[in-house]
Amino acid sequence: MSTASKQPAAPQTAITPTREQNYTEWYQQVVRAADLAENSPVRGCMVIKPWGYALWENFQRVLDRMFKETGHRNAYFPLFIPLSFLEKEAEHVEGFAKECAVVTHHRLQAGKKADGRPGLVPAGELEEPLVVRPTSETIIGASFAKWVQSWRDLPLLINQWANVVRWEMRTRLFLRTAEFLWQEGHTAHATEAEAREETMRMLEVYRVFAEEWMAMPVVTGRKTDGERFPGAVDTFSIEAMMQDRKALQAGTSHFLGQNFAKASEIKFLDQAGTLQHAWTTSWGVSTRLVGGLIMTHADDDGLVVPPRLAPTHVVILPITPKPETAPAIHEACEKLAKRLRELPYAGRTVEVEVDRRDLRGGDKMWQWVKKGAPVRVEIGPRDLEQGLVSVSRRDRGVKEREAMSPDALAGRILDLLEEIQKGMFDRAKAHVDRHSRKIDDPKEFRAFFTPSKPETDNAPTEIHGGFAWSRFCMDPAEEAKLKNELGVTVRCIPLQGGEDPGPCILTGKPATHRVVFAKAY
Amino acid sequence: MSTASKQPAAPQTAITPTREQNYTEWYQQVVRAADLAENSPVRGCMVIKPWGYALWENFQRVLDRMFKETGHRNAYFPLFIPLSFLEKEAEHVEGFAKECAVVTHHRLQAGKKADGRPGLVPAGELEEPLVVRPTSETIIGASFAKWVQSWRDLPLLINQWANVVRWEMRTRLFLRTAEFLWQEGHTAHATEAEAREETMRMLEVYRVFAEEWMAMPVVTGRKTDGERFPGAVDTFSIEAMMQDRKALQAGTSHFLGQNFAKASEIKFLDQAGTLQHAWTTSWGVSTRLVGGLIMTHADDDGLVVPPRLAPTHVVILPITPKPETAPAIHEACEKLAKRLRELPYAGRTVEVEVDRRDLRGGDKMWQWVKKGAPVRVEIGPRDLEQGLVSVSRRDRGVKEREAMSPDALAGRILDLLEEIQKGMFDRAKAHVDRHSRKIDDPKEFRAFFTPSKPETDNAPTEIHGGFAWSRFCMDPAEEAKLKNELGVTVRCIPLQGGEDPGPCILTGKPATHRVVFAKAY
Secondary structure, eight states, rough: TGGGGGGGOSSOOSSSOOTTTTTTHHHHHHHTTTTTTTESSSSOEEEOHHHHHHHHHHHHHHHHHHHHHHTTTEOOOSEEEHHHHHHTTTTHHHHHHGGOOOOOOOOEEEOOOOOOEEEEEEEEEEEEEEOSSSSSHHHHHHHHHHHHHHHGGOOOEEEEEEEEEEEOSSBBBBTTTTTEEEEEEEEEEEHHHHHHHHHHHHHHHHHIIIIIIIIIOOEHHHHHHSSSOOOOOOEEEEEEOOSSOOOOEEEEEEOOTTHHHHTOEEEETTTTEEEEOOEEEEEEETTTHHHHHHHHHOOTBOOOOOGOOOSEEEEEEOOOSTTTTTHHHHHHHHHHHHHHTTSSEEEEEEEEEEOOSSSSSSHHHHHHHHHTTTTEEEEOOHHHHOOEEEEEESSSSSOOOEEOEEEEEHHHHHHHHHHHHHHHHHHHHHHHHTEEEEEHHHHHHHHSSOOSOOOOOTBBOOOOOEEEEEEEEEOHHHHHHHEEEEEEEEEEEEEESSSEEEEOOOOOOOEEEEEEEEOOO | OOOOOGOOOOOOOOSSSTTTHHHHHHHHHHHHHHOOEEOOSSSSSSEEOOOHHHHHHHHHOOOOHHHHTTTEEEEBBBBBEEHHHTTTSSSHHHHGGOOEEEEEEEEEEEOOOOOEEEEEEEEEEEEEEEOOOSOOOHHHHHHHHHOOOOOOSSSSSEEEEEEEEEOSSSSSSTBSSSSEEEEEEEEEEEEEEHHHHHHHHHHHHHHHHHIIOOOOOOOEEEOGGGSSSSOOSEEEEEEEEETTTOOEEEEEEEEEEEEEEEEEOOEEEEESSSSOOOEEEEEEEETTTHHHHHHOOOTBBBBBOOOOGOSSSSSEEESSSSSSTHHHHHHHHHHHHHHHSSSSSEEOOOEEEEOOOOSOHHHHHHHHHTTSSSSSEEOOHHHHHTTTTEEEEETTTTTOOOOOHHHHHHHHHHHHHHHHHHHHHHHHHHHHHHTEEEEHHHHHHHHHTTTTTTOOOSSSOOOOOOEEEEEOOHHHOOOOHHHHSSEEOOOOOOOOEEEEEEEEEEOOOOOOOOEEEEEBB
């Protein structure tokens, strides 16, 4: 390769520690190295940096299109929820009251601070405290009660893109933050059957998004009673397996029955003229998905972004050691970029960035490796002479390159991106399959979730376990005990492949289904 | 017209009161009739309904593209700002501390409410109160201070789409709400000249958006010292004239000098190796623009949406009096819709909705008139027989129709939409010109802003006044006095056509510029 001599000696890996050495710390380092996000001065709130936000914008664009294709429209509801609204649904308030930000004042004025120094202090106390929305069922319910009068107003299919706040003591960028960005769908229907159908339709939208766009395989299933959304009749989720074999709940779809319709008085006159409560659903995914993408695909050199969601598909790096050849190289780069940008890909066009920053070529290349751009193209003086460009794929070794003509690259780029996309899914799927096991022997079950080395404070947790597909009698007390002992929970009762009567793995009592047991984020 | 006999008798106007009868109340009725937004149970916070939010989504799409084309990238910063951050910039805290939502607790627990009843009460008091962002200069400054180290990191060009809260006692949907949606651009530069250039570039982006997309003519200019953004060196704005001749500040762009860079310690090593403070800007537009669009274009029949920003360009209404002809009519509607949807328009394709709801034809037609869809197409049995469709334009009388073949419509629709867009701008511009006047006589100035009938509580304010282009000596005390006496303020010192030395209209002292005086929202 013509430019190889200009690269600095590559480090063993760009990210230290590696996944194997310390998965948790590796995750933080990838987020930093890919310039995705950082902690803010506000406890538990993150700053999403441009590359991380561009990923989220692509998630939004694709999901938003899927929501609109299934008949939903966007709207926007207040950030604040009066305390009395939260109190309307008994289970709901129990679930959310413990972890919310409470607004009590609407003004600041000069006064004495807690430490006696002069400064601004809260003033203008509110008659009723306001809660910063942890989720919007109750405030949206108040609108729905006004909007729904007759069966003709149903179904009502609404989505909101918004920020929400759930106070968290232990936070991790993207995976668990006090403030996060999400979408929350809220729908009302005339019958239970229609609401259940909607619940499953949106679960399927999430599955398709996870698998076909994020290249992240998931298991779809129903939650046990202990893991239901507070106030829901049934909660369904998509569950993905991360590289450390722990589960990540990546999206949820709730059938709320008439619980919230009763709490908010969402009533309609049916075709027979009878007043009835509506049946509602809600469903959401959040910036947590970005964490899922990282933990599914990133490697010891940094992030790897699936092409269909990549902010930049192709990075072109001009290699200009001599000023006299620089203009011709820059021209060749721009010409190639222009050509690639005309090609349609994954609902937009191929996104190309020509990186002309004044940085050493090796540093620049490594920045793009760490950010996970799917394809890198280098053009240096000798490439130009030979009419070639040097192409590297992020899903292959950093040093692997292929020389080809710009024509050949333009002819091949769409296939190449799809090949990378498919390869990423296949690799992730093989990982899930490798670490999913039907277990019927209680000893084997216990061993599956027990590290072979004892955990200590200064040694990282050993990577072990995975998804155990085992029978469960659905006794909540047993579930709680298991969580306590092994840190293992029932991720879901799978929609597919779960029905298989036999003895419960925990109690030996008769069970009808296998469930997915795993440790989880 | 074939379907005219099926229309109910049209009311005199769809909106009562009319603009002339009571402009303020007319505005509220248009917002309601067009189904744009409504008040929520949370004081001062609005619910943006699907048609209103679809408008905002189009604003976002176009503006976001313009921001990206000028080199900006999106990011996301915390909703909460520690009180101490707000206190860093003296003028800034003075301007914003009086009207903000303050989070003081992070939990709720069972207790006794103010009225003695048992219920949830705030618990977990925060060590330092958090302010819900009224604007993000200070919290973004904290990130910029970390991101900027060297001249190579500059310029830093960031935008954020977010919700903000400014506690307001008197609110009006879209125009003034406690919570609103906006974008805030924040940039840092190595030199004053570059920061000033950025300030003017974004002002120009706003002018282009207002005039070419919203069809809303604006005056661009600099704010007087009394109207500057708290903490800015210079504030520039676009000012539009509403139909009641009052001004609406529709967007602002601030040159912040080094004020916030000093408060947040945004410092960089320049090329000579010297540590310097950066120069920053900020700029924003909000959902207030939706209010501006309404007050520029809506009429006594409801909203009129400029085609380039319309969520739906063409509404097709099947007229099906007899069940036996209904299938053929529905087929003709879908066929026309499919054909129109293939045409590219204003950065997307023509958006068509076939409205097959089970409603009386006349009611349905009026709903779309009130929502302001640019073009309505009706297809009934006789139209179908004759191979024609019946086309109505929202910018013409409700009863005006033109019969044409589907071919002719498909061939003409793009020109038609642009013709409507241009017509709306021209009409709005003529209104601004008609009510803008160079005034040099103090008596005339006073008369211009004084209603001919006295205002009373139960009679609406008479529509009068406009933009007075008069000379001003820039004395802040005189400006305050004028505001007090006549409710008139200096909207801006126009960038174009303002320089014209002569005596000040208020004091007779020498002045160098004409400014735009007006009453304002």
